[in-house]
Amino acid sequence: MKSALPLAFLLSMPTCLSHAQEQPPIPLTSDTAQYCAQLAEAIAARHSTLPDVLHLLADGREMCDQGEVRGGLRRLRRALVILNRKKRGGAAEPGPDKSADPLPY
Protein backbone atom coordinates (compact mmCIF):
# COMPACT_ATOMS: atom_id res chain seq x y z
CA MET A 1 0.00 0.00 0.00
CA LYS A 2 2.91 2.32 0.58
CA SER A 3 3.62 2.22 -3.13
CA ALA A 4 0.61 4.52 -3.50
CA LEU A 5 2.43 7.37 -1.80
CA PRO A 6 5.05 7.98 -4.52
CA LEU A 7 2.25 7.71 -7.05
CA ALA A 8 0.33 10.36 -5.17
CA PHE A 9 3.41 12.55 -5.07
CA LEU A 10 3.87 12.21 -8.82
CA LEU A 11 0.20 13.00 -9.42
CA SER A 12 0.44 16.09 -7.29
CA MET A 13 3.34 17.54 -9.25
CA PRO A 14 2.57 19.74 -12.24
CA THR A 15 4.19 18.98 -15.55
CA CYS A 16 6.74 21.79 -15.38
CA LEU A 17 8.24 20.30 -12.24
CA SER A 18 10.59 18.36 -14.46
CA HIS A 19 12.23 21.66 -15.38
CA ALA A 20 12.65 22.46 -11.68
CA GLN A 21 14.38 19.17 -11.04
CA GLU A 22 16.82 19.64 -13.91
CA GLN A 23 18.04 23.10 -12.76
CA PRO A 24 19.95 23.85 -9.55
CA PRO A 25 17.82 25.74 -6.97
CA ILE A 26 17.99 29.53 -7.10
CA PRO A 27 18.79 31.30 -3.80
CA LEU A 28 16.39 34.02 -2.61
CA THR A 29 18.10 37.09 -1.20
CA SER A 30 15.21 38.28 0.97
CA ASP A 31 15.84 35.67 3.66
CA THR A 32 19.42 36.49 4.53
CA ALA A 33 20.94 38.00 7.66
CA GLN A 34 22.17 40.88 5.53
CA TYR A 35 18.62 41.71 4.40
CA CYS A 36 17.46 41.41 7.99
CA ALA A 37 20.05 43.96 9.11
CA GLN A 38 19.19 46.35 6.28
CA LEU A 39 15.46 46.13 7.07
CA ALA A 40 16.13 46.77 10.77
CA GLU A 41 18.19 49.84 9.90
CA ALA A 42 15.45 51.16 7.64
CA ILE A 43 12.85 50.81 10.41
CA ALA A 44 15.11 52.31 13.05
CA ALA A 45 15.78 55.29 10.79
CA ARG A 46 12.10 56.24 11.04
CA HIS A 47 12.51 56.85 14.80
CA SER A 48 9.12 55.49 15.70
CA THR A 49 8.00 55.76 19.32
CA LEU A 50 5.18 53.26 18.95
CA PRO A 51 5.66 50.54 21.59
CA ASP A 52 4.61 47.72 19.24
CA VAL A 53 7.07 48.85 16.60
CA LEU A 54 9.90 49.20 19.11
CA HIS A 55 9.14 45.82 20.61
CA LEU A 56 8.98 44.08 17.21
CA LEU A 57 12.16 45.84 16.06
CA ALA A 58 14.08 44.71 19.13
CA ASP A 59 12.77 41.15 18.86
CA GLY A 60 13.49 40.98 15.14
CA ARG A 61 17.04 42.22 15.54
CA GLU A 62 17.73 39.79 18.34
CA MET A 63 16.38 36.81 16.41
CA CYS A 64 18.34 37.71 13.29
CA ASP A 65 21.52 38.05 15.42
CA GLN A 66 20.85 34.58 16.82
CA GLY A 67 20.50 33.13 13.32
CA GLU A 68 16.72 32.82 13.30
CA VAL A 69 16.51 34.93 10.20
CA ARG A 70 12.98 34.05 9.01
CA GLY A 71 11.46 34.63 12.46
CA GLY A 72 13.35 37.88 12.83
CA LEU A 73 12.28 39.06 9.39
CA ARG A 74 8.65 38.29 10.15
CA ARG A 75 8.76 40.59 13.20
CA LEU A 76 10.54 43.37 11.35
CA ARG A 77 8.02 43.18 8.51
CA ARG A 78 5.17 43.43 10.98
CA ALA A 79 6.81 46.52 12.48
CA LEU A 80 7.10 48.01 9.01
CA VAL A 81 3.47 47.24 8.20
CA ILE A 82 2.38 49.01 11.42
CA LEU A 83 4.50 52.04 10.55
CA ASN A 84 3.17 52.27 6.98
CA ARG A 85 -0.41 51.75 8.07
CA LYS A 86 0.00 54.54 10.59
CA LYS A 87 1.50 56.77 7.92
CA ARG A 88 -1.25 56.02 5.40
CA GLY A 89 -3.80 56.72 8.14
CA GLY A 90 -2.46 60.29 8.43
CA ALA A 91 -1.17 60.05 12.00
CA ALA A 92 1.78 62.32 12.71
CA GLU A 93 4.70 60.03 13.13
CA PRO A 94 8.03 61.73 13.78
CA GLY A 95 11.04 60.63 11.84
CA PRO A 96 12.71 61.12 8.55
CA ASP A 97 11.05 60.48 5.22
CA LYS A 98 11.16 56.85 4.05
CA SER A 99 12.74 57.95 0.82
CA ALA A 100 15.68 59.30 2.81
CA ASP A 101 16.43 55.80 4.05
CA PRO A 102 15.54 53.45 1.21
CA LEU A 103 14.39 49.88 1.71
CA PRO A 104 16.75 47.12 0.64
CA TYR A 105 16.51 45.84 -2.98
Place this chain on the structure above:
Amino acid sequence: MIRSASLRFAVLYGSLFAASSLALVLFFWWATAGVLDRQVEAAIDADAQFLVERWSEGGVPALVLTVQERLAENVDDDAIYMLSDGLGRRVAGNMQRWPAVVTEAGGFYELRVVRAGAQSLAEVRQYDLPGGFRLLVGRDVRGRVELRRLLTNTLLWSVLLVAGLAGAGAFVVRRLFRRMVAEISATAEAIAGGDLTPRVRRSGRGDEFDRMAESINTMLERIARLMDGVRQVSNAIAHDLRTPITRARARLEDAAEHAGSEAELRAAIERAVADLDGVTAVFQALLRIAEIEAGARRSAFADVDLGPLLADLAELYGALAEDRGLVLSLDVPDTLSLLGDRDLIQQAVANLLDNAIKFSPSGGRIRLSGRAEGRHLRVEVADEGPGIPEADRGRAADRFFRGEQARNTPGSGLGLALVQAVAMLHDGALVLEETDPHALNKGLRAVLTLQTGQAGVPPVQAAAALAP
Protein backbone atom coordinates in the same frame (compact mmCIF):
# COMPACT_ATOMS: atom_id res chain seq x y z
CA MET B 1 -18.24 -12.22 -23.12
CA ILE B 2 -19.02 -13.21 -19.55
CA ARG B 3 -21.36 -16.21 -19.56
CA SER B 4 -22.40 -15.84 -15.91
CA ALA B 5 -25.28 -13.40 -15.36
CA SER B 6 -24.47 -13.13 -11.66
CA LEU B 7 -20.88 -12.20 -12.49
CA ARG B 8 -22.12 -9.64 -15.02
CA PHE B 9 -24.36 -8.06 -12.39
CA ALA B 10 -21.51 -8.06 -9.89
CA VAL B 11 -19.11 -6.46 -12.37
CA LEU B 12 -21.74 -3.90 -13.35
CA TYR B 13 -22.43 -3.05 -9.73
CA GLY B 14 -18.72 -2.82 -8.88
CA SER B 15 -18.00 -0.68 -11.95
CA LEU B 16 -20.86 1.72 -11.28
CA PHE B 17 -19.91 2.03 -7.63
CA ALA B 18 -16.22 2.56 -8.44
CA ALA B 19 -16.96 5.04 -11.26
CA SER B 20 -19.31 7.15 -9.15
CA SER B 21 -16.91 7.11 -6.20
CA LEU B 22 -13.98 8.02 -8.45
CA ALA B 23 -15.99 10.90 -9.90
CA LEU B 24 -16.70 12.09 -6.37
CA VAL B 25 -13.03 11.84 -5.39
CA LEU B 26 -11.92 13.75 -8.50
CA PHE B 27 -14.49 16.44 -7.82
CA PHE B 28 -13.26 16.71 -4.22
CA TRP B 29 -9.66 16.95 -5.43
CA TRP B 30 -10.61 19.64 -7.94
CA ALA B 31 -12.51 21.56 -5.28
CA THR B 32 -9.60 21.51 -2.79
CA ALA B 33 -6.16 21.13 -4.33
CA GLY B 34 -7.35 22.70 -7.57
CA VAL B 35 -8.66 25.73 -5.70
CA LEU B 36 -5.29 26.20 -4.03
CA ASP B 37 -3.56 26.24 -7.44
CA ARG B 38 -6.04 28.69 -8.86
CA GLN B 39 -5.75 30.98 -5.83
CA VAL B 40 -1.96 31.22 -6.19
CA GLU B 41 -2.20 31.95 -9.91
CA ALA B 42 -4.86 34.60 -9.32
CA ALA B 43 -2.68 36.26 -6.64
CA ILE B 44 0.34 36.33 -8.99
CA ASP B 45 -1.72 37.85 -11.81
CA ALA B 46 -3.24 40.51 -9.53
CA ASP B 47 0.19 41.38 -8.12
CA ALA B 48 1.71 41.63 -11.61
CA GLN B 49 -1.13 43.83 -12.83
CA PHE B 50 -0.50 46.30 -10.00
CA LEU B 51 3.25 46.33 -10.69
CA VAL B 52 2.70 46.94 -14.41
CA GLU B 53 0.43 49.89 -13.53
CA ARG B 54 3.21 51.33 -11.36
CA TRP B 55 5.59 50.91 -14.31
CA SER B 56 3.17 52.81 -16.52
CA GLU B 57 2.87 55.59 -13.96
CA GLY B 58 6.50 56.06 -12.90
CA GLY B 59 8.73 53.87 -15.03
CA VAL B 60 11.58 51.80 -13.67
CA PRO B 61 12.14 53.81 -10.42
CA ALA B 62 8.49 53.48 -9.39
CA LEU B 63 8.48 49.77 -10.17
CA VAL B 64 11.73 49.19 -8.23
CA LEU B 65 10.35 51.05 -5.21
CA THR B 66 7.11 49.09 -5.29
CA VAL B 67 8.99 45.78 -5.48
CA GLN B 68 11.10 46.82 -2.49
CA GLU B 69 8.01 47.81 -0.50
CA ARG B 70 6.27 44.60 -1.31
CA LEU B 71 9.25 42.51 -0.23
CA ALA B 72 9.74 44.54 2.94
CA GLU B 73 6.08 44.19 3.96
CA ASN B 74 5.76 40.55 2.93
CA VAL B 75 4.92 39.16 6.39
CA ASP B 76 3.95 35.78 4.93
CA ASP B 77 7.48 35.56 3.49
CA ASP B 78 6.28 33.98 0.26
CA ALA B 79 6.65 36.72 -2.37
CA ILE B 80 9.14 36.37 -5.22
CA TYR B 81 9.99 39.23 -7.61
CA MET B 82 12.71 39.99 -10.08
CA LEU B 83 13.07 42.82 -12.58
CA SER B 84 15.81 42.48 -15.19
CA ASP B 85 16.94 44.93 -17.86
CA GLY B 86 17.46 44.35 -21.55
CA LEU B 87 20.86 42.81 -20.91
CA GLY B 88 19.51 40.34 -18.40
CA ARG B 89 20.96 42.14 -15.36
CA ARG B 90 19.00 42.15 -12.11
CA VAL B 91 17.49 45.58 -11.35
CA ALA B 92 15.32 44.68 -8.36
CA GLY B 93 13.83 41.67 -6.57
CA ASN B 94 14.82 38.84 -4.32
CA MET B 95 16.03 36.24 -6.84
CA GLN B 96 19.75 35.92 -7.18
CA ARG B 97 19.55 35.25 -10.93
CA TRP B 98 17.00 34.91 -13.67
CA PRO B 99 15.93 31.24 -13.87
CA ALA B 100 17.06 29.67 -17.14
CA VAL B 101 13.82 27.70 -17.57
CA VAL B 102 11.68 30.83 -17.61
CA THR B 103 12.02 31.87 -21.22
CA GLU B 104 8.69 33.32 -22.26
CA ALA B 105 5.73 35.20 -20.88
CA GLY B 106 2.32 33.65 -20.43
CA GLY B 107 2.77 30.30 -18.72
CA PHE B 108 3.37 29.43 -15.12
CA TYR B 109 6.66 27.76 -14.12
CA GLU B 110 7.52 25.82 -11.02
CA LEU B 111 11.05 26.34 -9.68
CA ARG B 112 13.21 25.05 -6.90
CA VAL B 113 14.48 27.89 -4.73
CA VAL B 114 16.62 28.17 -1.58
CA ARG B 115 15.09 30.25 1.17
CA ALA B 116 17.20 30.82 4.33
CA GLY B 117 19.23 27.72 3.52
CA ALA B 118 16.21 25.47 3.05
CA GLN B 119 14.95 24.23 -0.32
CA SER B 120 11.48 25.22 -1.34
CA LEU B 121 9.19 25.30 -4.37
CA ALA B 122 7.99 28.41 -6.16
CA GLU B 123 5.46 29.10 -8.90
CA VAL B 124 6.42 32.06 -11.11
CA ARG B 125 5.30 33.87 -14.25
CA GLN B 126 7.14 36.17 -16.62
CA TYR B 127 5.75 39.51 -17.83
CA ASP B 128 7.48 41.40 -20.64
CA LEU B 129 7.85 45.18 -20.27
CA PRO B 130 8.88 47.82 -22.83
CA GLY B 131 12.61 48.41 -23.37
CA GLY B 132 13.55 44.74 -23.00
CA PHE B 133 12.73 44.73 -19.29
CA ARG B 134 11.30 41.51 -17.90
CA LEU B 135 9.35 41.15 -14.68
CA LEU B 136 9.12 37.88 -12.78
CA VAL B 137 6.36 37.53 -10.17
CA GLY B 138 5.88 34.42 -8.08
CA ARG B 139 4.92 32.81 -4.80
CA ASP B 140 6.54 30.26 -2.55
CA VAL B 141 4.19 27.26 -2.80
CA ARG B 142 5.90 24.77 -0.54
CA GLY B 143 3.06 24.86 1.99
CA ARG B 144 0.48 24.51 -0.74
CA VAL B 145 2.39 21.61 -2.33
CA GLU B 146 2.56 19.86 1.04
CA LEU B 147 -1.15 20.33 1.53
CA ARG B 148 -1.90 19.17 -1.99
CA ARG B 149 0.26 16.09 -1.47
CA LEU B 150 -1.56 15.36 1.75
CA LEU B 151 -4.92 15.73 0.04
CA THR B 152 -3.84 13.59 -2.89
CA ASN B 153 -2.56 10.88 -0.57
CA THR B 154 -5.83 10.91 1.33
CA LEU B 155 -7.85 10.72 -1.86
CA LEU B 156 -5.73 7.90 -3.25
CA TRP B 157 -6.23 5.93 -0.07
CA SER B 158 -9.94 6.68 -0.48
CA VAL B 159 -9.79 5.30 -4.02
CA LEU B 160 -8.20 2.10 -2.74
CA LEU B 161 -10.85 1.86 -0.02
CA VAL B 162 -13.59 2.47 -2.58
CA ALA B 163 -12.12 -0.23 -4.83
CA GLY B 164 -12.17 -2.64 -1.90
CA LEU B 165 -15.75 -1.73 -1.01
CA ALA B 166 -16.81 -2.03 -4.67
CA GLY B 167 -15.26 -5.50 -4.83
CA ALA B 168 -16.90 -6.57 -1.57
CA GLY B 169 -20.24 -5.13 -2.70
CA ALA B 170 -19.97 -6.89 -6.04
CA PHE B 171 -19.25 -10.16 -4.23
CA VAL B 172 -22.32 -9.71 -2.02
CA VAL B 173 -24.51 -8.79 -5.02
CA ARG B 174 -23.30 -11.86 -6.87
CA ARG B 175 -24.03 -14.16 -3.95
CA LEU B 176 -27.45 -12.62 -3.44
CA PHE B 177 -28.30 -12.95 -7.11
CA ARG B 178 -27.08 -16.54 -7.29
CA ARG B 179 -29.06 -17.47 -4.19
CA MET B 180 -32.24 -15.99 -5.64
CA VAL B 181 -31.76 -17.62 -9.02
CA ALA B 182 -30.69 -20.92 -7.43
CA GLU B 183 -34.03 -21.13 -5.60
CA ILE B 184 -36.01 -20.62 -8.81
CA SER B 185 -33.69 -22.91 -10.77
CA ALA B 186 -34.02 -25.73 -8.22
CA THR B 187 -37.82 -25.45 -8.32
CA ALA B 188 -37.85 -25.46 -12.12
CA GLU B 189 -35.54 -28.48 -12.23
CA ALA B 190 -37.77 -30.41 -9.79
CA ILE B 191 -40.84 -29.61 -11.91
CA ALA B 192 -38.99 -30.57 -15.09
CA GLY B 193 -38.27 -33.88 -13.35
CA GLY B 194 -42.01 -34.55 -13.05
CA ASP B 195 -42.70 -33.36 -9.51
CA LEU B 196 -45.21 -30.50 -9.67
CA THR B 197 -45.38 -29.92 -5.91
CA PRO B 198 -42.26 -27.75 -5.20
CA ARG B 199 -42.77 -24.00 -5.00
CA VAL B 200 -40.33 -21.08 -4.99
CA ARG B 201 -39.67 -20.04 -1.40
CA ARG B 202 -40.47 -16.43 -0.51
CA SER B 203 -38.25 -14.37 1.77
CA GLY B 204 -41.24 -12.56 3.26
CA ARG B 205 -39.74 -9.15 2.56
CA GLY B 206 -42.28 -8.40 -0.16
CA ASP B 207 -39.59 -7.26 -2.58
CA GLU B 208 -39.30 -7.82 -6.34
CA PHE B 209 -37.96 -11.35 -5.85
CA ASP B 210 -40.92 -12.17 -3.61
CA ARG B 211 -43.32 -10.84 -6.21
CA MET B 212 -41.58 -12.86 -8.91
CA ALA B 213 -41.72 -15.98 -6.70
CA GLU B 214 -45.42 -15.32 -6.15
CA SER B 215 -46.03 -15.02 -9.91
CA ILE B 216 -44.09 -18.22 -10.59
CA ASN B 217 -45.97 -20.05 -7.85
CA THR B 218 -49.31 -18.80 -9.20
CA MET B 219 -48.28 -20.01 -12.65
CA LEU B 220 -47.30 -23.39 -11.21
CA GLU B 221 -50.61 -23.65 -9.35
CA ARG B 222 -52.43 -22.94 -12.60
CA ILE B 223 -50.36 -25.50 -14.49
CA ALA B 224 -50.95 -28.07 -11.75
CA ARG B 225 -54.70 -27.39 -11.85
CA LEU B 226 -54.74 -27.72 -15.63
CA MET B 227 -52.73 -30.93 -15.49
CA ASP B 228 -55.08 -32.22 -12.84
CA GLY B 229 -58.04 -31.24 -14.99
CA VAL B 230 -56.61 -33.01 -18.02
CA ARG B 231 -56.00 -36.10 -15.92
CA GLN B 232 -59.51 -35.99 -14.50
CA VAL B 233 -61.04 -35.47 -17.94
CA SER B 234 -59.03 -38.37 -19.34
CA ASN B 235 -60.14 -40.61 -16.49
CA ALA B 236 -63.73 -39.42 -16.82
CA ILE B 237 -63.77 -40.03 -20.56
CA ALA B 238 -62.35 -43.50 -20.07
CA HIS B 239 -64.81 -44.26 -17.31
CA ASP B 240 -67.98 -42.67 -18.72
CA LEU B 241 -67.55 -43.91 -22.25
CA ARG B 242 -66.51 -47.41 -21.35
CA THR B 243 -69.94 -48.16 -19.85
CA PRO B 244 -72.10 -47.41 -22.94
CA ILE B 245 -69.55 -48.95 -25.31
CA THR B 246 -69.33 -52.09 -23.18
CA ARG B 247 -73.12 -52.19 -22.94
CA ALA B 248 -73.50 -51.83 -26.72
CA ARG B 249 -70.94 -54.59 -27.27
CA ALA B 250 -72.68 -56.90 -24.81
CA ARG B 251 -76.07 -56.32 -26.46
CA LEU B 252 -74.68 -56.98 -29.91
CA GLU B 253 -72.88 -60.10 -28.69
CA ASP B 254 -75.97 -61.33 -26.87
CA ALA B 255 -78.15 -60.68 -29.91
CA ALA B 256 -75.68 -62.46 -32.18
CA GLU B 257 -75.72 -65.55 -29.97
CA HIS B 258 -79.28 -65.64 -28.65
CA ALA B 259 -81.56 -63.62 -30.94
CA GLY B 260 -84.46 -65.82 -31.95
CA SER B 261 -85.74 -63.67 -34.76
CA GLU B 262 -84.77 -60.89 -37.06
CA ALA B 263 -86.96 -58.49 -35.05
CA GLU B 264 -85.04 -59.25 -31.82
CA LEU B 265 -81.76 -58.80 -33.66
CA ARG B 266 -82.89 -55.50 -35.13
CA ALA B 267 -84.07 -54.26 -31.71
CA ALA B 268 -80.69 -55.15 -30.14
CA ILE B 269 -78.86 -53.28 -32.92
CA GLU B 270 -81.06 -50.20 -32.45
CA ARG B 271 -80.36 -50.15 -28.72
CA ALA B 272 -76.62 -50.47 -29.39
CA VAL B 273 -76.84 -47.61 -31.91
CA ALA B 274 -78.60 -45.50 -29.28
CA ASP B 275 -75.81 -46.24 -26.80
CA LEU B 276 -73.20 -45.26 -29.39
CA ASP B 277 -75.17 -42.10 -30.23
CA GLY B 278 -74.83 -41.18 -26.55
CA VAL B 279 -71.07 -41.63 -26.85
CA THR B 280 -71.03 -39.45 -29.95
CA ALA B 281 -73.09 -36.81 -28.13
CA VAL B 282 -70.55 -36.71 -25.33
CA PHE B 283 -67.73 -36.19 -27.83
CA GLN B 284 -69.73 -33.48 -29.58
CA ALA B 285 -70.33 -31.74 -26.26
CA LEU B 286 -66.63 -31.90 -25.44
CA LEU B 287 -65.69 -30.48 -28.82
CA ARG B 288 -68.29 -27.74 -28.44
CA ILE B 289 -66.90 -26.72 -25.04
CA ALA B 290 -63.37 -26.71 -26.44
CA GLU B 291 -64.55 -24.57 -29.35
CA ILE B 292 -66.24 -22.10 -26.99
CA GLU B 293 -63.18 -21.91 -24.73
CA ALA B 294 -60.97 -21.21 -27.75
CA GLY B 295 -63.05 -18.04 -28.34
CA ALA B 296 -63.46 -18.77 -32.03
CA ARG B 297 -67.19 -18.05 -31.88
CA ARG B 298 -66.62 -14.52 -30.61
CA SER B 299 -66.43 -13.30 -34.19
CA ALA B 300 -70.07 -14.42 -34.62
CA PHE B 301 -71.34 -12.15 -31.84
CA ALA B 302 -74.45 -10.16 -32.70
CA ASP B 303 -77.12 -8.12 -30.94
CA VAL B 304 -79.31 -10.45 -28.88
CA ASP B 305 -82.46 -9.60 -26.92
CA LEU B 306 -82.62 -11.98 -23.98
CA GLY B 307 -86.17 -10.95 -23.01
CA PRO B 308 -87.97 -12.89 -25.76
CA LEU B 309 -85.31 -15.62 -25.71
CA LEU B 310 -85.86 -16.36 -22.01
CA ALA B 311 -89.63 -16.17 -22.49
CA ASP B 312 -89.45 -18.78 -25.28
CA LEU B 313 -87.32 -21.05 -23.10
CA ALA B 314 -89.74 -20.67 -20.19
CA GLU B 315 -92.60 -21.64 -22.46
CA LEU B 316 -90.70 -24.66 -23.84
CA TYR B 317 -89.51 -25.95 -20.49
CA GLY B 318 -92.71 -24.93 -18.74
CA ALA B 319 -94.49 -27.79 -20.46
CA LEU B 320 -91.81 -30.24 -19.45
CA ALA B 321 -91.92 -28.98 -15.86
CA GLU B 322 -95.65 -29.31 -15.80
CA ASP B 323 -95.32 -32.97 -16.85
CA ARG B 324 -93.10 -33.52 -13.84
CA GLY B 325 -95.48 -31.72 -11.50
CA LEU B 326 -93.32 -28.61 -11.24
CA VAL B 327 -94.15 -24.93 -11.63
CA LEU B 328 -91.84 -22.79 -13.73
CA SER B 329 -92.25 -19.03 -13.23
CA LEU B 330 -90.70 -16.26 -15.31
CA ASP B 331 -89.54 -12.82 -14.20
CA VAL B 332 -87.87 -11.12 -17.14
CA PRO B 333 -88.25 -7.59 -18.57
CA ASP B 334 -89.42 -7.20 -22.15
CA THR B 335 -85.97 -6.23 -23.38
CA LEU B 336 -82.51 -7.38 -22.24
CA SER B 337 -80.00 -6.49 -24.95
CA LEU B 338 -76.46 -7.70 -25.18
CA LEU B 339 -73.82 -8.49 -27.76
CA GLY B 340 -73.25 -12.24 -27.86
CA ASP B 341 -73.93 -15.63 -29.34
CA ARG B 342 -77.68 -16.32 -29.28
CA ASP B 343 -77.44 -20.10 -29.77
CA LEU B 344 -74.84 -20.58 -27.04
CA ILE B 345 -76.74 -18.47 -24.51
CA GLN B 346 -79.90 -20.37 -25.34
CA GLN B 347 -78.05 -23.67 -24.85
CA ALA B 348 -76.56 -22.49 -21.54
CA VAL B 349 -79.92 -21.38 -20.07
CA ALA B 350 -81.52 -24.58 -21.38
CA ASN B 351 -78.88 -26.62 -19.55
CA LEU B 352 -79.62 -24.77 -16.31
CA LEU B 353 -83.40 -25.29 -16.71
CA ASP B 354 -82.85 -28.96 -17.61
CA ASN B 355 -80.81 -29.47 -14.42
CA ALA B 356 -83.41 -27.65 -12.31
CA ILE B 357 -86.24 -29.83 -13.69
CA LYS B 358 -84.13 -32.98 -13.38
CA PHE B 359 -83.30 -32.47 -9.70
CA SER B 360 -86.44 -30.76 -8.37
CA PRO B 361 -88.86 -32.92 -6.39
CA SER B 362 -92.46 -33.13 -7.54
CA GLY B 363 -94.46 -30.06 -6.55
CA GLY B 364 -91.39 -27.86 -6.48
CA ARG B 365 -91.07 -24.45 -8.05
CA ILE B 366 -88.51 -23.23 -10.54
CA ARG B 367 -87.91 -19.55 -11.13
CA LEU B 368 -86.26 -18.14 -14.23
CA SER B 369 -85.40 -14.46 -13.94
CA GLY B 370 -83.22 -11.95 -15.75
CA ARG B 371 -82.20 -8.33 -15.20
CA ALA B 372 -79.56 -5.82 -16.19
CA GLU B 373 -76.89 -4.85 -13.64
CA GLY B 374 -74.55 -2.17 -14.91
CA ARG B 375 -72.59 -3.58 -17.80
CA HIS B 376 -73.81 -7.12 -17.13
CA LEU B 377 -76.98 -9.13 -17.54
CA ARG B 378 -77.86 -11.49 -14.74
CA VAL B 379 -79.85 -14.64 -15.56
CA GLU B 380 -80.91 -16.75 -12.58
CA VAL B 381 -82.42 -20.24 -12.44
CA ALA B 382 -83.52 -21.13 -8.91
CA ASP B 383 -85.03 -24.45 -7.89
CA GLU B 384 -86.08 -26.25 -4.73
CA GLY B 385 -83.98 -29.34 -5.32
CA PRO B 386 -81.30 -30.86 -3.09
CA GLY B 387 -78.73 -28.29 -4.26
CA ILE B 388 -75.00 -28.95 -4.41
CA PRO B 389 -72.95 -29.37 -1.24
CA GLU B 390 -70.67 -26.40 -0.66
CA ALA B 391 -67.57 -28.60 -0.97
CA ASP B 392 -68.61 -29.65 -4.49
CA ARG B 393 -69.71 -26.27 -5.82
CA GLY B 394 -66.22 -25.24 -6.86
CA ARG B 395 -65.87 -28.36 -9.03
CA ALA B 396 -69.45 -28.60 -10.22
CA ALA B 397 -68.62 -26.89 -13.51
CA ASP B 398 -65.65 -29.16 -14.23
CA ARG B 399 -66.02 -31.55 -17.12
CA PHE B 400 -67.63 -34.89 -16.16
CA PHE B 401 -68.13 -33.84 -12.55
CA ARG B 402 -71.04 -35.74 -11.06
CA GLY B 403 -72.15 -35.05 -7.51
CA GLU B 404 -73.25 -37.84 -5.19
CA GLN B 405 -76.93 -36.98 -5.71
CA ALA B 406 -76.52 -36.98 -9.49
CA ARG B 407 -75.11 -40.48 -9.73
CA ASN B 408 -78.49 -42.01 -10.41
CA THR B 409 -79.75 -39.42 -12.86
CA PRO B 410 -79.01 -39.49 -16.56
CA GLY B 411 -76.37 -37.07 -17.81
CA SER B 412 -72.79 -36.78 -18.88
CA GLY B 413 -71.52 -34.17 -16.40
CA LEU B 414 -70.83 -31.68 -19.19
CA GLY B 415 -73.88 -29.40 -18.88
CA LEU B 416 -72.48 -26.94 -16.32
CA ALA B 417 -69.05 -27.08 -18.00
CA LEU B 418 -70.67 -25.78 -21.17
CA VAL B 419 -72.57 -23.07 -19.22
CA GLN B 420 -69.33 -21.93 -17.63
CA ALA B 421 -67.57 -21.86 -21.02
CA VAL B 422 -70.40 -19.71 -22.44
CA ALA B 423 -70.14 -17.35 -19.44
CA MET B 424 -66.36 -17.00 -19.91
CA LEU B 425 -66.84 -16.37 -23.63
CA HIS B 426 -69.10 -13.42 -22.74
CA ASP B 427 -66.66 -12.12 -20.09
CA GLY B 428 -69.03 -13.26 -17.40
CA ALA B 429 -69.22 -16.02 -14.79
CA LEU B 430 -71.32 -18.87 -13.49
CA VAL B 431 -72.01 -18.85 -9.75
CA LEU B 432 -73.81 -21.65 -7.91
CA GLU B 433 -75.29 -20.78 -4.53
CA GLU B 434 -77.96 -21.76 -2.06
CA THR B 435 -81.27 -20.07 -2.83
CA ASP B 436 -81.96 -18.97 0.74
CA PRO B 437 -80.18 -20.51 3.71
CA HIS B 438 -83.11 -19.72 6.03
CA ALA B 439 -85.97 -20.78 3.79
CA LEU B 440 -87.88 -24.00 4.32
CA ASN B 441 -87.53 -25.03 0.70
CA LYS B 442 -83.83 -24.81 0.08
CA GLY B 443 -82.46 -25.29 -3.38
CA LEU B 444 -79.84 -24.23 -5.85
CA ARG B 445 -79.57 -20.91 -7.56
CA ALA B 446 -77.47 -20.85 -10.70
CA VAL B 447 -76.47 -17.30 -11.62
CA LEU B 448 -75.21 -16.73 -15.15
CA THR B 449 -73.61 -13.33 -15.64
CA LEU B 450 -72.93 -12.03 -19.15
CA GLN B 451 -71.27 -8.81 -20.19
CA THR B 452 -73.56 -6.68 -22.33
CA GLY B 453 -70.79 -5.36 -24.62
CA GLN B 454 -71.84 -2.48 -26.89
CA ALA B 455 -74.92 -3.35 -28.90
CA GLY B 456 -74.37 -3.01 -32.62
CA VAL B 457 -70.58 -2.96 -32.38
CA PRO B 458 -68.31 -6.01 -32.57
CA PRO B 459 -66.32 -6.64 -29.35
CA VAL B 460 -62.97 -5.62 -30.82
CA GLN B 461 -64.37 -2.34 -32.06
CA ALA B 462 -66.21 -1.84 -28.78
CA ALA B 463 -62.98 -2.26 -26.85
CA ALA B 464 -61.25 0.23 -29.13
CA ALA B 465 -64.09 2.70 -28.67
CA LEU B 466 -63.76 2.49 -24.88
CA ALA B 467 -59.99 3.01 -24.96
CA PRO B 468 -58.88 6.52 -23.91
